[in-house]
Amino acid sequence: MAGQTNKRPVLNLPRQAAVRILNGVMTEHKQLSELTQSDDFQALAPEDRARSQRLATHTLRHVGRADRALRPHLAKLPAVEVLNILRLGLVEIAGLGAPAHAVVNDLVSICAASNQTRPYKGLINAVLRKAVADVTGKWDKSPVQMLPKWLRNPLREAYGNGTIMAIETAHMRGAPVDLTVTGDLATWASTLGGTPLANGSLRLGEIGQISALEGFAEGKWWVQDAAAAWPAAALAVTPGETVLDVCAAPGGKTMQMAAQGGVLTALDISASRMERVAENLARTQLAAELVVANILEWQDPRQFDAVLLDAPCSATGTIRRHPDLPFAKDGTGISELIELQTQMLNATVGRVKPGGKLVFCTCSLIPDEGEVQAENFLRRHKDFTVDTSLPQGMDPAWRTEEGGFRLRPDYWSELGGMDGFYLIRMNRRG
Incomplete structure (x- = not known):
């Protein structure tokens, strides 16, 4: 032409x-x-x-x-x-x-x-x-994507071949979107077309843009994996209790505990991430004192009725929603993270009032970042004892030897799985 x-x-x-x-x-x-x-x-x-x-x-x-x-x-x-x-x-x-x-x-x-x-x-x-x-x-x-050796080998030693294959299958399937709602769960399940879960979370099916869903702008709910909602549930905050949320960003657990009536102090080392917490609190019309600080250096002398430490970790429990992690990381730095977790746990001791309660959790599948940390903490701090209560929807079979709970991506497989998590609640003697 x-x-x-x-x-x-x-x-x-x-x-x-x-x-x-x-x-x-x-x-x-x-x-x-x-x-x-x-x-x-x-x-x-x-x-x-x-x-x-x-x-x-x-x-x-x-x-x-x-x-x-x-x-x-x-x-x-x-x-x-x-x-x-x-x-x-x-x-x-x-x-x-x-x-x-x-x-x-x-x-x-x-x-x-x-x-x-x-x-x-x-x-x-x-x-x-x-x-x-x-x-x-x-x-x-065809066989599913295998975890890299730096992660697969220690997990296989901890859980066995069958469990690792089930976890890898869960990773391949990806992750649905879970919400924590502030109103009636059944009403929101009907409104958004989701499935109520045993722990009180709402699991959605196929969705478009999150912020376009009913209730988002009004702050009636926020996105939070069902497994990530259990640590705050285990802390069981009651109205009027003072609560310190360490490593609070992006604020899901802070909002949970504020909605329960807690008087929240949210602490995080990152100013930019704390801005996200502020935005989420504003949207949900919930209140918390926001502190940008390192818990290892924080000079505030206050003690609290309840403390939650969601410690920095390898994030290996989140691979089903972050499939880039096995390729972007090579296992280096995990020993340094484990040492940091130990230091942060020790730093929280003085923040818990006598008679108060402490929840430690990590979104990791590696026992050294969960079960082993808890065992060592209890050995060092004899004034803390494991709380034996069972949070809503928690399967008793998931309780670990030292008294915490091990959550895995292959659990609830018929419902779409959950993130890998470890959590334990420990009470301080009065």
Whole structure:
């Protein structure tokens, strides 16, 4: 046609962004939460940001399956940046049912747009088409993504092979959205179409934008995994009790305990994260004193009726909603975290009034960050005893030898699982 010019094809921006995310996780060992704050990512339209994040997280959950299907068609492994394009394409086509022709053509264009990957256009096209043909009808039967050795080995020693495989299956399935509501649970279940859980959380099905749901703007509920809601429930705050929430951001537990009538002091070392707590409290119309400080250096002499310490940890219990974590981390730094947890637990002792109560918890699957910490604390501090009460909805079988509770992603599998967590309540003698 007269006047026609050759133009580079318009790239699918969500796919291109998803490839960038995968490269950032795999080559720079950055976490998805950091990568999605980049200027390039934030410049995308909201719907494109959401789609690219879904594509990237789904691919990360199925890297093992994708690599297993791709390997027979690769004489040798290409650079990670090329491999990530292949992984995303295979996962989107075989796992999400996207039309193969459109996905392959678009990924070839994305490959051609980068000097680093341009020489592999032909490989992307040929390998994807062959691999898709091979896995058609077999994708869901392929073994699930295994945890990396730095994490799988200690967890296998702690829980056994069968449990590790169940946890890995839970990670692959991802995580539904759970809410903590301030009103009647049954009413909100009917309003939002969710499922009430035994511990009082509300589990939602397929949802769109969270902030567009009824009740969000009015602060009637907030997003909080069911497992993460148990530590505050175990503390069992009563109206008028003074409560110190250590490492409070982003504020889910603070809001829980404020809604129970507690007089809250929320403490966190991060000023920026504390701004998030302030925003959440304002939305939910709940009150708490906000303190930006390090519990190890905090000079305030007050003691409290109740203290909750959600200590910094490896976050290995949250992999089902953060599938980038096994790739972005390599296990280094965990011993330092364990030492920090010990120091923080020791620092909370003087904050608990005689006759008061302390809950220690971590979103970790590693016993050294949970059961072992609690055992050592009780050995050091003879004036603390384990509380034997059972929080609402807690299965007695989840109680551990030292008296805490071990929550795992494979629990409630028929309902969609839960985050991995450890928690224990200890009471100080009067």
